[in-house]
Amino acid sequence: MKTNSALQTLISVPLLLFSACREVSMSTTPIAAKRLLFVCVENANRSQMAEAFAQRHGQGKIEAYSAGSRPSGRVNPRAIEFMREVGYDLSTQQSKGLTNLPDVEFDVVVTMGCGDECPVVRAKRREDWNIPDPKDLPPEEFRAVRDLIEKKVKELLRGYEEGNHESHE
Numbered sequence: 001m002k003t004n005s006a007l008q009t010l011i012s013v014p015l016l017l018f019s020a021c022r023e024v025s026m027s028t029t030p031i032a033a034k035r036l037l038f039v040c041v042e043n044a045n046r047s048q049m050a051e052a053f054a055q056r057h058g059q060g061k062i063e064a065y066s067a068g069s070r071p072s073g074r075v076n077p078r079a080i081e082f083m084r085e086v087g088y089d090l091s092t093q094q095s096k097g098l099t100n101l102p103d104v105e106f107d108v109v110v111t112m113g114c115g116d117e118c119p120v121v122r123a124k125r126r127e128d129w130n131i132p133d134p135k136d137l138p139p140e141e142f143r144a145v146r147d148l149i150e151k152k153v154k155e156l157l158r159g160y161e162e163g164n165h166e167s168h169e
Contacts, residue, residue, distance in 0.1 A: 034062045034107040034160055037121060043068030043095040044076045046112040046131055049146055052088045053153040062157065065106075069114075071095040076135060082146050108156065112149075127156075 036058075038050035047066035054064035072095045080090045098120055109123040113130035129152055134145040 033060075034058075035104060036062055036064050036156070037101065037106045037109045037123070038064070038066045038112065039069065039098070039109060039121075040066075040112040040133070041068055041070050041114045042072035043097070044072045044074065045079045045134055046145070046149060048075050048079055048090055048093055048095075049083060049149045050110065050112065050153055052083060052090060052093075053150045054157065056088060057150075057154055058157045058160075061160070065101060067096045067098045067101055069098060071097045078135070078142060079146075082139075082142055085143075086146070086150075110156070 036054050038047040038054070040047040043066055047068065051064045051066035054062055058064065074095050075090050075093050083090045101121065105122040105124060107123070108125050108127060109121055111126070111128045113128060113132065129149075131148060131152075132145060134142040137145065
């Protein structure tokens with residue numbers, strides 16, 4: 001009888017451990033990150049800055065992307081310079097086109113005010129922020145656009161944290 005009891009213990013302990021591990025792994029499954037896409041014409045200024053701010057402020061909660069309808073092929077050196085002032089290095093980023101995006105449905109697609117409709121991009125919601133292109137603006141105005149983009153990204157992310165998915169235009 002003692003051998004039978006020991007055998008049952010040897011069998012039941014691994015089964016209990018398996019069940020416990022399975023419950024823990026099921027209860028700690030991460031919630032799917034929200035996918036955000038920021039679009040402008042060249043993907044050289046506004047959308048690059050928005051992607052960077054979304055990555056910074058939505059770390060671990062969102063997947064941020066940016067693209068352009070007619071990408072310039074490079075990120076504007078001024079955008080790199082002014083983002084460096086706030087601790088973000090855009091120098092490793094590239095200007096990307098809409099065809100470079102993953103084939104997924106985005107939770108939100110934000111156009112930056114350049115009239116791009118992005119019909120090839122599937123989205124649950126679309127917003128147009130109507131932000132001026134800072135490309136040729138004086139430094140202080142460029143910084144003001146950068147700061148406005150950060151503010152709007154924070155508002156968008158805060159809306160998701162609070163469960164409010166309405167537009168923040």
